[in-house]
Amino acid sequence: MLVLLDQTRLPGEETELVCTDAPALVQAIRTLAVRGAPLLGIAGAYGVALAAARGFDVDEAADALANARPTAVNLAYGVRRAHAAYRDAVTAGADATDAARVALAAARALHQEDAEASRRMAAHGLALLDELLPGGGHRVLTHCNTGALVSGGEGTAFAVALAAHRVGRLRRLWVDETRPLLQGARLTAYEAARNGMAYTLLTDNAAGSLFAGGEVDAVLIGADRIAADGSVANKVGSYPLAVLARYHHVPFIVVAPVTTVDPETPDGASIEVEQRGGHEVTEVTVPFVPVTGVEAGGGIPVAPLGTQAYNPAFDVTPPELVTAIVTEEGVVSPVTREGLAELCARSRQVTIS
Template sequence: MVDPNTRSGEDDRATGTPAIRWEEPPEGPVVVLLDQTRLPAEEVELVCTDASVLVEAIRSLAVRGAPLLGIAGAYGVALAAARGFDAEDAATALAGARPTAVNLSVGVTRALEAHRASLGRDGDTRRAAQAALAAARRLHQEDAEASARMAGHGLALLDELLPGGGHRILTHCNTGSLVSGGEGTAFAVALAAHRAGRLRRLWVDETRPLLQGARLTAYEAARSGMAYTLLTDNAAGSLFAAGEVDAVLIGADRITADGSVANKIGSYPLAVLARYHHVPFVVVAPVTTIDLETPDGASIEVEQRPGYEVTEAVAPQAPVTGAGGGIPVAPLGTQAYNPAFDVTPPELVTAVVTEEGAVSPVTAGALAELCARSRRVTI
């Protein structure tokens, strides 16, 4: 069992500082985050004293990544309850902070239901707050354990698809310990391959416009001693054409009932390239990311981010000169199209890897059975 209150539980092997933790100093409980907007220049922690601060941290991407958002949402409800604020109001604000990532609402709901159940039993607000915190800690622990199982299932699938080892893996955005209670999702699979001596190269998409690949995945890969190379997103096609990619591994922010995958913008073009070049395209995500209530990709609400993220270049170590906190790279008044995510249809996905195993081909029936099996195991 992993203790979510220890650094090993939150996994600091890749980052040196836990991505999220709960603390109880004399002045009252807080949620402490590693501010991902400041990486890789510096490791700075952000202390959230109430749910509203945590909501802003989620919106600003100080904390990000589907599984970690679920954990943050659960801790946010617990924080509101422990501080004497309305847990219901906090839950509404937290769940709406980023609409595409289903894990956020899952985590919020877990903690809120525990709070409601305890409050309904005896009306004791202190015990209800403790129940919400216990639910958040369980979710944190479960995610760490799920991460380890996903890594094992993912490596087994890679070895099956690519016998002989020497895997050259292309990944997009950031899916390591910065997004998880454990070592991550897609990155955890690549890390398992590295530890097994079967990773030849990790190709890291820069991931525009906010450079989560360059700032965060490269940071984690370097910390883990992996062989990696950074590339701009639009260089991926040349890699495929040169035969330098054996598999694509990405995470997911929501997987719908039919198997459509919402992930960081730029994922869908990789799926198209992978299909054309006959390269496996594998999605790694916990079962909590599968949303059977959303029927298909067209039903996903895709978050639209501010235009200045495109019209300005943001680097943690650079001086601030633009309205959005970055360096202007486009003429003043330029309009920008900036969806945070795109949606890959199931027919382009080779497999979905979860802690309960891999699904391939990706169909509605297979995903429903996987979720049913997961519920049976949990119960």
């Protein structure tokens, strides 16, 4: 079985969700009980190992897991990696038990690599912040959730802010609430509080006034997919921040592992953006607070019955609005197709060696 922290219950409850088969994990991924690009890759790999250990159809499980959410490229990457290890073992003559062990070892290796990548991204990101903003006292705006809840380590963009906090150079973490599912309010604020960081929560539409008032020194976000040309798909609301940052001459920095870069996706227009249910917009979800007549996970209507809603899970920021992409292998700035290709090639050489 695979045991997850149910992120839909945070911050009110730290509840474990037990997945005993791949379909249960697919459901957990689709309902956002487990989320965040790097962690989805890890979960997908463990899901393949789970299917193998339970004696289910591993090919079928891998296909279902890889397609559970279309935008996050790490999910398919993690699934493919564990699946390839399993198939290679079977081809080499391993029995079902040994092949399952090989898939599990692949998942654990990915988990460990992601934790190390998180540490290195934090170091590279902090060095970049100090270079762009000498003197410390960084006031950083972030969107969605990019901490330990999305990673095998301490996260991506949040890990950079946390590193700045630990050396006394984070003055304020501005946390976008991130509508409609409030991952910033529920999850990033939860992680910031647990780490003793100075943070302030704001509605997404208040970010402009912060920029106008000169209260933001840098924007730090994660990514669910980075196209070959440097276009970045991230939680919806990221693109408007990039536009604001450019107008106000504020660095807009994307922090993501190399596995989030997808050379097979040529540009931003080629990124499939997940469209989620309209009820996430027309209702306020109640993840944990008991409300009379509403079950946990249910919703309170905030729009007239029958209202149509536009609810993309992500938007795409073009590379010309991105100051830098920070990975475990280093920083790409300016963001160009050639720079990303060189970084990915260097990463493959490091992995092979």
